[in-house]
Amino acid sequence: xxxxxxxxxxxxxxxxxxxxxxxxxxxxxxxxxxxxxxxxxxxxxxxxxxxxxxxxxxxxxxxxxxxxxxxxxxxxxxxxxxxxxxxxxxxxxxxxxxxxxxxxxxxxxxxxxxxxxxxxxxxxxxxxxxxxxxxxxxxxxxxxxxxxxxxxxxxxxxxxxxxxxxxxxxxxxxxxxxxxxxxxxxxxxxxxxxxxxxxxxxxxxxxxxxxxxxxxxxxxxxxxxxxxxxxxxxxxxxxxxxxxxxxxxxxxxxxxxxxxxxxxxxxxxxxxxxxxxxxxxxxxxxxxxxxxxxxxxxxxxxxxxxxxxxxxxxxxxxxxxxxxxxxxxxxxxxxxxxxxxxxxxxxxxxxxxxxxxxxxxxxxxxxxxxxxxxxxxxxxxxxxxxxxxxxxxxxxxxxxxxxxxxxxxxxxxxxxxxxxxxxxxxxxxxxxxxxxxxxxxxxxxxxxxxxxxxxxxxxxxxxxxxxxxxxxxxxxxxxxxxxxxxxxxxxxxxxxxxxxxxxxxxxxxxxxxxxx
Ligand code: C2O
Ligand code: CU
Ligand code: CU
Numbered sequence: 001x002x003x004x005x006x007x008x009x010x011x012x013x014x015x016x017x018x019x020x021x022x023x024x025x026x027x028x029x030x031x032x033x034x035x036x037x038x039x040x041x042x043x044x045x046x047x048x049x050x051x052x053x054x055x056x057x058x059x060x061x062x063x064x065x066x067x068x069x070x071x072x073x074x075x076x077x078x079x080x081x082x083x084x085x086x087x088x089x090x091x092x093x094x095x096x097x098x099x100x101x102x103x104x105x106x107x108x109x110x111x112x113x114x115x116x117x118x119x120x121x122x123x124x125x126x127x128x129x130x131x132x133x134x135x136x137x138x139x140x141x142x143x144x145x146x147x148x149x150x151x152x153x154x155x156x157x158x159x160x161x162x163x164x165x166x167x168x169x170x171x172x173x174x175x176x177x178x179x180x181x182x183x184x185x186x187x188x189x190x191x192x193x194x195x196x197x198x199x200x201x202x203x204x205x206x207x208x209x210x211x212x213x214x215x216x217x218x219x220x221x222x223x224x225x226x227x228x229x230x231x232x233x234x235x236x237x238x239x240x241x242x243x244x245x246x247x248x249x250x251x252x253x254x255x256x257x258x259x260x261x262x263x264x265x266x267x268x269x270x271x272x273x274x275x276x277x278x279x280x281x282x283x284x285x286x287x288x289x290x291x292x293x294x295x296x297x298x299x300x301x302x303x304x305x306x307x308x309x310x311x312x313x314x315x316x317x318x319x320x321x322x323x324x325x326x327x328x329x330x331x332x333x334x335x336x337x338x339x340x341x342x343x344x345x346x347x348x349x350x351x352x353x354x355x356x357x358x359x360x361x362x363x364x365x366x367x368x369x370x371x372x373x374x375x376x377x378x379x380x381x382x383x384x385x386x387x388x389x390x391x392x393x394x395x396x397x398x399x400x401x402x403x404x405x406x407x408x409x410x411x412x413x414x415x416x417x418x419x420x421x422x423x424x425x426x427x428x429x430x431x432x433x434x435x436x437x438x439x440x441x442x443x444x445x446x447x448x449x450x451x452x453x454x455x456x457x458x459x460x461x462x463x464x465x466x467x468x469x470x471x472x473x474x475x476x477x478x479x480x481x482x483x484x485x486x487x488x489x490x491x492x493x494x495x496x497x498x499x500x501x502x503x504x505x506x507x508x509x510x511x512x513x514x515x516x
Contacts, residue, residue: 126210160493253285304471
């Protein structure tokens with residue numbers, strides 16, 4: 001009852017914000033030649049940016065609106081498919097050996113609609129890799145795409161030369177072997193996706209992404225039944241082809257008309273007992289703000305595995321692109337309810353409709369006996385006092401010469417350059433990073449090679465501590481928010497950090513850290 005009340009209020013508040021924006025007027029524009037700098041102090045008011053974008057779109061880019069497939073064309077309400085495991089070809093204990101084959105595949109979504117995807121082993125999403133902490137992993141990747149790629153093992157603590165950096169491309173038609181040990185303490189919910197130079201957006205929206213679960217023998221929730229909800233985004237033209245990115249997609253991060261769970265559109269999900277659910281937001285640009293009605297919901301894990309103790313959730317679970325969560329849900333009634341993403345205003349640019357609640361799945365609940373979750377899930381590693389400090393600033397700049405949206409997305413004023421080292425860290429040194437989102441739009445921060453802890457948020461002039469301690473590799477920043485994280489890199493080599501709105505990353509909102 002209470003919960004429902006909260007959701008209603010929340011939606012009303014979001015609606016209010018959108019209305020305020022719509023009536024805001026353009027007060028100020030500043031054009032310098034072909035480029036308009038919007039990161040100077042008097043020019044970074046969000047609403048001005050919106051006007052700039054409308055102007056830019058009218059002046060420079062005459063894009064016809066895309067004709068999209070009506071959402072009624074895809075079948076709904078099919079039982080949630082299970083993720084298909086990648087077969088371990090090794091029979092040695094502690095060794096996982098397999099092959100991922102990337103190639104274009106035609107998939108019949110309906111009897112009338114056949115779509116060409118780019119897929120790992122012909123599946124959308126790619127096969128689920130499941131290993132144990134401490135396992136040795138050896139995966140042969142065969143690239144039969146028309147372009148080069150890499151495979152990045154998002155969230156895993158593995159050597160940088162095995163982590164799919166853009167510098168280590170696998171050319172079209174070639175193969176390579178990725179080989180690494182998954183360290184102890186690295187149990188959790190991860191995923192893999194391409195990380196080539198400027199090709200990530202297209203490769204992901206054509207279908208390349210898969211799940212990677214690392215299990216631990218001492219997981220105190222091992223006895224619970226488990227479900228996997230892998231959210232991905234799909235945009236199809238009226239002919240059923242994968243749509244190209246529009247300017248708006250490049251600016252805001254792509255959002256399609258379909259959100260899939262385990263590759264299925266608006267599936268039916270049965271929950272008939274207390275269940276652990278691993279959730280991935282593998283959408284390119286879409287924020288998920290998940291509301292699960294008529295259930296008790298406990299957050300038990302984040303990007304980097306279990307929390308120290310369960311946290312009862314009394315509001316929607318917000319996951320920005322690439323974030324994961326583990327929750328335990330307990331149905332409190334028997335019946336059909338709807339899993340929704342509650343509209344979340346992330347400050348998108350241009351003429352975009354206000355955010356609305358989105359139906360994601362039907363939940364068939366069976367009222368279940370309550371269970372007692374362990375009060376302690378694990379002891380999180382303690383990072384000592386930070387002895388080094390780093391500062392990052394996110395900005396957005398108009399650039400009419402940039403054909404993909406007319407915007408540059410920058411970190412510390414720079415666009416990603418594969419041949420530039422932006423920052424250096426000493427191996428094992430505990431560092432504090434302060435990341436400031438000096439823009440009017442949400443961006444998130446992701447870094448390779450480490451799981452960090454958020455120390456504080458500073459938003460609207462107030463500094464707050466995180467609600468719970470957690471290991472994260474991706475964290476959201478609201479407009480003008482500053483966050484401080486504590487981080488330690490424990491392996492040498494080159495690591496990427498970037499916004500995980502994949503279009504922003506592809507357009508250059510990425511930097512390079514050398515760990516020595
Ligand atoms: Cu999920 Cu650098 O990426
Ligand atoms: Cu990553
Ligand atoms: Cu971004």
